[in-house]
Amino acid sequence: MAFAQRKAMGGFITFKEAFSAIFVSILIVVGMSQLYSVIYTNLIDPEYYEKTLQMSQNMTIQMGASEEVAEQAMTNAEEQIAKQKSVGGILMSAMFQIILYSLFGFIIAAIVKRNKPEHLQA
Secondary structure, three states: OHHHHHHHOOOOEOHHHHHHHHHHHHHHHHHHHHHHHHHHHHHHOOOHHHHHHHHHHHHHHHOOOOHHHHHHHHHHHHHHHHHHHOHHHHHHHHHHHHHHHHHHHHHHHHHHOEOOOHHHOO
16 A cells, blocks of 8 residues: 555655555554454354354363363353453454554555655755
């Protein structure tokens, strides 16, 4: 996205302009990802979280954990899933993704930026 924006701007782009283009892309991708996640877990595969719990339980048993440890693991997994399904959990996930992707966006914007030489500025 940043390279395309630089090309569209005549081969020169500031750090701010590059990061702005990247950030808009990040917001769109994270928004679509969160929307898909909600649609998938609520409409396409409503048993998704139950399957996840079952896999977690099976893995705990296969690792040879005692029944008490397996019960505690299931309780922890159920609490995690409840947090993930909540509006707050969804928003926290989105914010974490935006922050993480923005860190990469800063690096990319620094690589892509190319200021106009002094003799070309009007």
